[in-house]
Amino acid sequence: MGAKAALENTLTDEQMTVWRDGYRLHLVAKGVPTETAAELAQRTAYRADLYPITPGIIVPAESKPAPKVSKRTERLIQTAAEIATERPDDEDRAYMHSIMCQVGLPRSKVDGTSFERHSGGAALLVEAGKLWDGRQFVQQEIPYGPMPRLILAWMNTYAVRNNSPEIPVGESASEFLRLLGQKNITGGKTGSFTTFRKQLQALSACRMILGFNANGHAHTYDGKPIKHFDAWISKDERQRPLWPGTVTFSRDYYDTLKEHAVPIDLRAFMELKGSALDLDIYTWLAQRLHRIDGRPVVLYWSNLREQFGQEYRGKEADKDFKKKFLPSLKRVLAVYPTARVKQVTGGIMMMASPPPIPYKE
Secondary structure (H helix, E strand, O other), X not given: OOHHXXXXXXXXXXXXXXXXXXXXXXXXXXXXXXXXXXXXXXXXXXXXXXXXXXXXXXXOOOOOOOOOOOHHHHHHHHHHHHHHHOOOOHHHEXXXXXXXXXXXXXXXXXXXXXXXXXXXXXXXXXXXXXXXXXXXXXXXXXXXXXXXXXXXXXXXXXXXXXXXXXXXXXXOHHHHHHHOOOOOOOOOOOOHHHHHHHHHHHHHHOEEEEEEEEOOEEEEEEEOOEEEOOOOOOOOOOOHHHOOOEEEEOHHHHHHXXXXXXXXEHHHHHHOOOXXXXXXXXXXXXXXXXXXXXXOEEEEHHHHHHHHOOOOOOOOHHHHHHHHHHHHHHHHHHHOOOOEEEEEOOEEEEEOOOOXXXXXX
């Protein structure tokens, strides 16, 4: 047994409390929000690489083992500390369309061929499309979940960085999945590759109508974000010759993207990729907080549910949504340490905050 493991197994509950309190202050000093730091510290077992042993603690010969935390929590802690202490560089700068920061794609599978979401002066309508497979037009589903969000973020980022609507997507599907941070590529009906294929096809076939109010006028973008896509027509979809190689944005989508691109920190976005709700809250705060001018903004649970939880219905809809939203918000705030957001009676309060990554002049 290594020294660190031995120490984890010898600290008493009282000593772990002392260490966690020190670690909490350590996180706060690095810029992690106070409430988030307290929760992370409470759920973390002793690790010298995160925060050294508090001076004065005497290690006894025997003690109960410290509780363990999940790998996801460990990664969140590490990413939060990195973002709080290291300024983002150009490689950390990614982009999302501002309208889709306000009204995101569905987070779970949609029954039917259309989906609509509204938030204030912005709205999104998604209609499922069809792709030609060489023999017939095949109905696709509405894109949903984290995967199409990752795909769009990656392609948006390439388009903005390179000032081009044509985006190379690697020499194979597996390579593109790795670009999206999917290291363990699996097959089968529910594997990462199958999910990726279905969601990219759904995204490529769908029609999106973006509505937004600006300068006293109502504007509508109506079209397909992706202009050209080569569908797979073989059972072995991962073969290199069957991969499209490039995806081309439609001119309308590309032009509106260049005008309304919201910078996000790629480190945070990739850390939150396991939850579509986490990604939606993060991108929403990224485009909203720095535009608050003057007094803080209070949003009540009914407002938040209308934007993020339309699927919640019934007498306890706001309460059920709140149980889902608050843990997600805490994860987001861990990787957006400069965000000034706190829970208040009946909802949340948002205060003017710097964007997670500065806009380029």
